[in-house]
Amino acid sequence: MFNNPINRDLDRISLLESRDLVLRAFKSLHQRELGANKATEILSHLSQGSSYNKAAEVADKIVRPLLQYYSVSALSRATILLLSPNLREASLPARHGLNAVGWKQHLNTGGSWLEARIRVTEGTFSLFGEVTSNKHFIEIYDNPTNKYLPIKVLGSTKYPNNFEFSVGDLIRRIPDLTTLYEAIVENPASNWMCNISDNSNSLEMRITSNHLGMPKKDAAAKWLNIHDDNQIEEISTNYFGYGSTAELKVMLNPNVA
Numbered sequence: 674m675f676n677n678p679i680n681r682d683l684d685r686i687s688l689l690e691s692r693d694l695v696l697r698a699f700k701s702l703h704q705r706e707l708g709a710n711k712a713t714e715i716l717s718h719l720s721q722g723s724s725y726n727k728a729a730e731v732a733d734k735i736v737r738p739l740l741q742y743y744s745v746s747a748l749s750r751a752t753i754l755l756l757s758p759n760l761r762e763a764s765l766p767a768r769h770g771l772n773a774v775g776w777k778q779h780l781n782t783g784g785s786w787l788e789a790r791i792r793v794t795e796g797t798f799s800l801f802g803e804v805t806s807n808k809h810f811i812e813i814y815d816n817p818t819n820k821y822l823p824i825k826v827l828g829s830t831k832y833p834n835n836f837e838f839s840v841g842d843l844i845r846r847i848p849d850l851t852t853l854y855e856a857i858v859e860n861p862a863s864n865w866m867c868n869i870s871d872n873s874n875s876l877e878m879r880i881t882s883n884h885l886g887m888p889k890k891d892a893a894a895k896w897l898n899i900h901d902d903n904q905i906e907e908i909s910t911n912y913f914g915y916g917s918t919a920e921l922k923v924m925l926n927p928n929v930a
Contacts, residue, residue: 686748690719695755703758711754714762718751749801756804770796774837787841787858793832806830861888879908880921893921 689695695715699707707715722744729740750765774790793799807830845854845862854862865888867880880893894905904924 686719686723689751689755690716690723692716695719699755702756705758711761715751715754718747718754722746722748722751746797749797753797753800753804766796766800768794768796770794770798770800785841787839787844789840790837791840791843793836793838799832803831863888876924878923880923882920887921890921893923899923 689698692712695712696707699705699712699715725740725744725747729737729744732740746769750762753765754760754762770793772792772794774792776789779789780786841858844850845858846864848864851862851864865880867878869879870877880888890905890907894900899905906922908920908922
């Protein structure tokens, strides 16, 4: 049984079902008071998202994905309203903005479901990326201080017109699904354990191998958007008591943090 990744953060999200906390969060973000009607809209979506997820936990596996979709959709709309000072419920897109591209023909002709394509159009998905500036928060264990530190990684604010990706592109990048993906596909996922150290004017990242080996140098360079060959090299590190381990040593610009 694989845990629902949503549950990890749902307790923290549920705190925002308090009107006082929503009012304070909005004022902190936008330096203005939140109107009563818009506060009700935000709280309604937060409550719906939480309720749908709780229902999904006890639902039959056939209907569970639909309830989880409703949960994520409601939480996304609440986030959009909270982060957008002027948007209101009536102006939110009705569509989710993700279209299956030729799935019937692709699957009927023996195509892999991992290679099935998804196209991004105007809708909740692209608007969510825009209002959040497409941010991703990564928790990194900081050994000297013994706590987790959030690292903010910025991407493009908007998706290109008709941007496409495959189901595999998405699944192999979700840490919670790494074990499941690798067990089914028997290929490495696109996320790796690594050690990061701050070397004054750069960040050194060492990507370690796992039971399926280590990512190829050119593949890692593509994932990390590295164009300089001098920034990435294959090395062998000897860890006391554990022997020699193959690693990829990557030098990153510190302004990614």
